[in-house]
Amino acid sequence: MKKLFALCGSIATMLLFTPLTILAAESGESSTATVPIWLCIPFAGLLLCIAVLPLVKPEWWEKNQPLAVAVWSLLFIIPFAVTYSAGDAVETVLECILNDYLTFIVLLFGLFCVAGNITLEGDLAGSPRVNVIFLAIGTLLSSCIGTTGASMLMVRPMIKMNSWRQHKSHIMVFFIFLISNMGGCLTPIGDPPLLMGFMRGVPFFWSLHLFPILIFNMVILLTVFYLLDRHNYRKDIANGRKPDISKAGTTLKIDGLHNIIFLIMIVAAVILSGTLPNLAAFQDAAGNVRGIRVFREVTLGFPSIIEVAIILLAALLSFKTTDSQIRTSNHFTWGAIKEVAVLFIGIFITMQPALMLLKSMGPELGLSKPLEMFWATGALSSFLDNTPTYLVFLTTAGTLGFTQGIATTVGTIPVKMLTAISCGAVFMGANTYIGNAPNFMVKSISDENGVRMPSFFGYLLWSIVSLVPVFIIDTLVFFL
Template sequence: MFSLVFSFSVTFRRSSALALAALLLAVLPHSAHAATLDGTALNWPFALPFTGLLFSIAIWPLLFPKFWHSHYGKIAAAWSLVTLASIAWLAGGSVMLAAFVHAMLGEYLSFIILLFALYTVAGGILVTGHIRGTPGNNAVILAIGTAMASIVGTTGAAMILVRPLIRANISRPHNTHVVIFFIILVANVGGALSPLGDPPLFVGFLQGVDFFWTTRNLWIQTIVVAGLLLAIFIVVDLWRFRGEPVAVQVEAPDPVRIRGLVNLVLIAAIIASILMSASWRPGVAVDVLGTRLELQNLVRDGLLVVIAFLSLWLTRDEHREANGFSWEPIREVAKLFAAIFTAIIPVLAMLDAGKDGTFAWLLSAVTERDGSPHQVAYFWYTGLMSAFLDNAPTYLLFFKLAGGDATVLMGELSGTLAAISMGAVYMGALTYIGNAPNFMVAAIAIESGIKMPSFFGYLFWAAAILIPMFLLLTFLPVAPVLS
């Protein structure tokens, strides 16, 4: 267990150092509200580091896989430094520091702590026994994972079930499609019904969206999309399965057992921590260079870290070893997403400038002539940008573009919030970088010997499967959300 704790400390020491430095700054004399980055003063070149980072994530693993695996953290950090240097050059060091602190403490830290807690706790749940990789069994695993995703998170559900699914199908000559559908359903679509489910919805929760809002408003659409995707999977898997050798399909039975059950209690504790922060509002906060850190959120994040370490302490090491558990997937996500949240700072500022900013055309594209939001445009723009910009910061981007007032968006603009939520969650499945768990599942599958498609190969697969679903939501909405 010590090695696991040490590995985690190495992964997150930069974030911890940043948090400590920011908290020290909080007690130093400074103005109550630091200067903010003026989006009207920025133009398109300030978005180039963000574009370069995304290009690096998409292309470098394909062209230079060994170099990328060894140096992705340095590459991501370089793009972050270019972003911060450009902000400092334009607006000064104090504005740059305030913007960086807000991105890290106000947005990124809670995001990565939740992912870390779910990844750690779920990684301690071991499903043993032999499961035959038949279309029926695969469909059951996907259905269970999809249903679990909004309760234990897409990260949690994916980490619990991906290895049993891989073991069940590893001997099949055609198994890539199984993992692709797993990413789409369990790591994305299934998480549409709660802030625990998918990172962008947790970002919305941090912005003031009610915990159960998506449950009440998106359950019909999610059931329809998930049901159709499961039906498509069964057809594809049956076609592949019937063409495989009979010997591959026959395995000795072995009862399925679930070990590490204490982690189920810890998952319940994670849920309770989130609900606590939603209902407890003491009105106490710390101001760090203009970023307001609410007490309930600090307590929640602290509890999540404690829960993760309890999982490491209470779970047998052999359970994690049997799971093939390693820190590399969450380490990669932590580093790359820290860079994404940094490099997107100027992009968000330009969008926040609205009609006076560089991206005024985007505001026009999602606004009707009478000034009301164009819900179909919000769905497609949020979704397509989520696929390539990552869905958590993209959700935040369009949330702010729609006004950023959670009360209004949950009320008179509920259709707009639903469109943003569906676009971010559903279309986050279109690429490996669309959603944090996509990275993890693909990395685990590759480590296990499954030949996963390249970035663009996966994009082709996912688009062929999902675009018809999105067109269905657009032209034949199952509820008056996009109409």
């Protein structure tokens, strides 16, 4: 533990005395126009805790996650208030919580509840062939109901099918790669970055242009998975493990199927959140989205309120209309959503300086080629929220003066450039557990059900070995 504190102290000292201050893009409009880089220390510290403490102090970390989040959040809020003002600190935190975190966590909560009320029972056993088919279906489903919806719907059946196996953590790792991330690239429903693009003028069905890239990556990753899973499957069989199948092995039964209605409600709410702000009825005379003014310029928009209300109603109706026995069969608990809610409110708050720096630096980074946009967007989406990262680089691309391509509200962007930004944001969210919210939820549910998932660094190693080569191939084939 002393080594951990020493490491944190070294990082903090280095950043604290780094004489670097980044100017915001609109330096004349806010008292927070200059953002010192040392304000990123709490964000780095929280990420370090998430990565290291489950390894060195697992019991302490499990019990004291809220405390750690609160400490790192205050270590950002207090210095921010001292550097600028208490009002600026309150405005920044409220803006983050109300307009980013609230809709984020309500969406996850709704999908978590509704998917937890659907159970898949049957005689399917987790063989390499069955697992590949299941992963392929789930990947394509992600673009229809979102990566979070597909993940929450498929994760428990996947775990059940493979419960008889000993070597199975790799199954859930590839589950995160494909279903929780890559599969969401085909529609704005699939992943929030694409929804933000749709709100800024990218045609709704434009993302279908990414289908060849998705299929290309699926073929590579599913082939790698099949070979790895076949190897581990044979080891399990050799060790005397066998699936408990009493029938033909193909019987399937879905309970709680009526909850599909509530999934559709949630998807509709997400689509409305992207379309209502563009309607005149939801705009004031200046073109700003109407809403409830909370503090200074912080406004909770009416489209967001409608989205939250529909999602919470769907979750409530799902619980009211579903037999509790289905949740028991699913081993449903609140642990996963609680952990995500606690950790991500800290991540959302403490990452604000990093996003401010990224916003100010974006136009000055000299990125003008698709491959540069692909890797820059992807690398930052691995650790920051991929939605604002996508918007930063979308805006950057729109300012480069292109005259041919997709006309958006931020400028004209060549198809190849927009493809690179979209793929970087969606695909590389799979690089870490915090790159996309479903990643952490799948990990938590897997841990709860006896699957020993890799640590933060262990998972990062998996992504470096399995995903980075695929992204390099993507670069050579699609983005040169």
